[in-house]
Amino acid sequence: MTEFQIRTAAAADAENVLAFWKEAAEGTSITDDVDGVTRLIARDPQALILAESDGVLVGSVIAGWDGWRASLYRLAVLPARRRQGIASALLEAAELRFVAAGGRRGDAMVLEANERAHRMWAAAGYAREDRWRRWVKPFAQA
Numbered sequence: 587m588t589e590f591q592i593r594t595a596a597a598a599d600a601e602n603v604l605a606f607w608k609e610a611a612e613g614t615s616i617t618d619d620v621d622g623v624t625r626l627i628a629r630d631p632q633a634l635i636l637a638e639s640d641g642v643l644v645g646s647v648i649a650g651w652d653g654w655r656a657s658l659y660r661l662a663v664l665p666a667r668r669r670q671g672i673a674s675a676l677l678e679a680a681e682l683r684f685v686a687a688g689g690r691r692g693d694a695m696v697l698e699a700n701e702r703a704h705r706m707w708a709a710a711g712y713a714r715e716d717r718w719r720r721w722v723k724p725f726a727q728a
Contacts, residue, residue, distance in 0.1 A: 649680035656689035
């Protein structure tokens with residue numbers, strides 16, 4: 587197994603991150619473009635956490651902290667690198683960030699149909715909360 591390093595993303599990583607998500611993540615978002623990723627990094631430079639191995643992106647998680655909620659998005663690992671501790675290391679980095687900032691609970695966005703992700707999140711100590719549903723409204727772009 588090749589070692590990996592955990593680091594925060596820089597604006598220059600945006601295109602590479604988007605290509606990585608196409609290969610490793612399930613689902614898409616209206617913010618999946620260079621502008622969306624670079625805006626995230628500019629707004630919160632610690633939010634996008636990456637795992638790299640020999641210069642290759644092998645994992646990611648968005649650890650969004652708004653002072654109230656600790657939100658987790660886009661936890662993804664390259665299929666060939668799964669079950670090697672990468673997701674656990676990314677979650678640990680995100681959770682340490684949240685705790686240092688005063689976060690009390692992590693909320694993860696997980697696709698309903700992604701059973702493999704459900705097992706991973708449960709193994710990491712997260713539990714599904716059935717009493718809430720996500721409501722969304724895309725905003726018109728100017």
